[in-house]
Amino acid sequence: MMIEGLSIWKAAGVVGSLGGAYAAYTTLPVNIAMRKLNSVIRMGNLYMSIQGYKGRVIKKYPSFSRKDIRIYLNRTEISFVLPIGLMPDEIYKKKDLFYQAFGSELEFDLSKDKRRFFIKAYNEEVKMFDYDQEKIAEGAKDIPLPIVVGNTQSGLVVYNMVENPHLLITGETGSGKSIQLRSILTTLLTQCKDRVELYCADLKRTEFHIFKGIAKEVVIKPNDLETLLLKVVKKMNRTSDLLNKHGLAHIDDLPKAIRPKYTLVAIDEFVLLKKEKDIMSMLEEISSVGRALGVFLILSLQRADSTVMDGILKNNLTVRMAFRASSAVNSRIAIDSGEASEILNKEKGRFVFSMDGLKFAQAPLLALTDAKAMLEPHRWQETTAENVIDLRNNEYDVEEESEPIDEEENIFGVLEYEN
Ligand SMILES: Nc1ncnc2c1ncn2[C@@H]1O[C@H](COP(=O)(O)OP(=O)(O)OP(=O)(O)O)[C@@H](O)[C@H]1O
Ligand SMILES: [Mg+2]
CATH class of the missing domain: 3.30.300 (GMP Synthetase; Chain A, domain 3)
Structure with a gap:
């Protein structure tokens, strides 16, 4: 009996531990x-x-x-x-x-x-963070045309625009598009100005004034943008002739001595160009043939629907940053997927990054004063002392933010600086 009792207990013990396991x-x-x-x-x-x-x-x-x-x-x-x-x-x-x-x-x-x-x-979401000059410079180092994305769950992401040309930035008002453009362009101008010529169009006239004197051109009017794009297309054609002459297919294959700089055209508030047919067709051309010729686009607008942006142009903008969208439909217009509408209003600078898959990301917050401070040494570097005084007196001592916009006045019109 004792033995039987014992074995029952033993068996129960074994079953119990097996159950626990x-x-x-x-x-x-x-x-x-x-x-x-x-x-x-x-x-x-x-x-x-x-x-x-x-x-x-x-x-x-x-x-x-x-x-x-x-x-x-x-x-x-x-x-x-x-x-x-x-x-x-x-x-x-x-x-x-x-x-x-x-x-x-x-x-x-x-x-x-x-x-x-x-x-x-x-387990946790990516937090807001300030633009860290050293860290971003380190991330951008060795990348021919570095585009700073921001923090994803796997850390800071910077990609090479030469390999992934043409970027579309979308998002509802106040979602963080312009701050992201500020950070992308400031990085380019401070890290690799010797490799890229930047052409900016700031159709809302509030953002790109800080790039004047460093970017090749900064324009605020569609007419001036048209002239600017004509120049870019001409430059593109010259590069194409050069490649033909040497029997080469990509700008990077050209010998360094004759290789033109990359060209980047960045346009904030693209929607204001919606009726500009000539501009649209030039942008379409750049988006179609620019890649091999080293000419790239960054376009930013709230909603990239077909009434604003032609299908060909949109399809050629292969990399997407979709900041908060007001509806799943709007999110799908940007990234063929609803995620951007799940971003909360308070989550400024958060977006869905679409490039070989989708990732949530957080853009660095680069304050205007910090961007100015970073850009300042580059602004005067290539101008003579005489020019500095001249330009300062004539162009730069303008209070940007509080400046009322005068339709007649063209203080921020085409400003070109020879490098
Ligand atoms: N990466 C960021 N981190 C923290 N806050 C941000 C970030 N980006 C933007 N913000 C906050 O959101 C505000 C609006 O950003 P921004 O001007 O870039 O929006 P927008 O999308 O360009 O809007 P609009 O379409 O009206 O021009 C900023 O002034 C800032 O306070
Ligand atoms: Mg904006």
């Missing part, structure tokens, strides 16, 4: 993530169906194993392989399910062969 196993973060992924795939009907033997339908689901789930202190990384025939778009269409399962801080990436999906689910 099982409970511990199922609550392992890896297993929780696997279960969530499984249910997202099933609930989203994410499968490819094929006809099997005797007309039976076989469902092929994305595949993954334990080693495709990685748990880190600040994030969970998940990846899975699509069956051939299941298009990545089908996954993107069901993105909301992934958000429901894994939280709001997700980053989606796709392998080049479009078979493997990578999803990173972060």
Whole structure:
């Protein structure tokens, strides 16, 4: 009896510890993530169906194993392989399910062969931060034409515009577009002015005055922009002739001695150009052939719908920064996806960055005074002492912010500086 009693207790002990081990196993973060992924795939009907033997339908689901789930202190990384025939778009269409399962801080990436999906689910959102000159200079170093994106969950992102030409920035009023442009252009002008000529159009007349005297040209009127673009197109044609003459395909292939600088045209408040047909057709031309010729565009506006921006131009603006959108429809107009409408009004400078996948990002906050201080040494560097006095007296001692805009006056008209 004693022996039997003992074995019952023993058996209970074994079952108990097995049960405990099982409970511990199922609550392992890896297993929780696997279960969530499984249910997202099933609930989203994410499968490819094929006809099997005797007309039976076989469902092929994305595949993954334990080693495709990685748990880190600040994030969970998940990846899975699509069956051939299941298009990545089908996954993107069901993105909301992934958000429901894994939280709001997700980053989606796709392998080049479009078979493997990578999803990173972060525990915390990216915080606002100030422009840090040293850190950004370090990030921009060695990049031929560095565009500062800002902080993503994986840290500061800076990309090369030569490889990813033409940027579209959208977002409702007050969402952070102009501050982002300020930071992008200030970085370019302070880090690689010797490699790029910057042409700016500030149709709202509030932002780009700080670049006067450093950028090649700063204009505020559509007419002046048209003249500016004519020059850019001419320059582009000259580069094209040069490439033809040397039998080369890309500006970077030209010998250094004869290689022209890159050209960047940045336009804030693009919507004000909507009726300017000539300007539009030149921008379209630049967006179509500019890449190989080293001519790039950054266009910023609230809503890039077809009444404002032609389809060809929009399609050629392959990199997108979508700041807060007022509706999912507006977000989709910018990035073919609704995320930008989930950004809250108070989340200034937050946006969805679309370049080989989608990521939430936070733009650095670069205050006007800080941008001016950074730019100042570059402004006077190439002008003679005489010019400094001259220009100061005539052009620069203008109070920018409080300056009433006089339609007749063209103090910020075309200002050209020879480098
Ligand atoms: N990266 C940022 N970090 C923190 N605050 C920001 C950031 N960007 C913008 N802001 C805040 O939001 C305000 C509006 O930004 P900004 O002028 O860039 O908006 P906008 O999108 O250009 O608006 P509009 O379409 O009206 O020109 C700024 O004055 C600043 O206070
Ligand atoms: Mg603005």
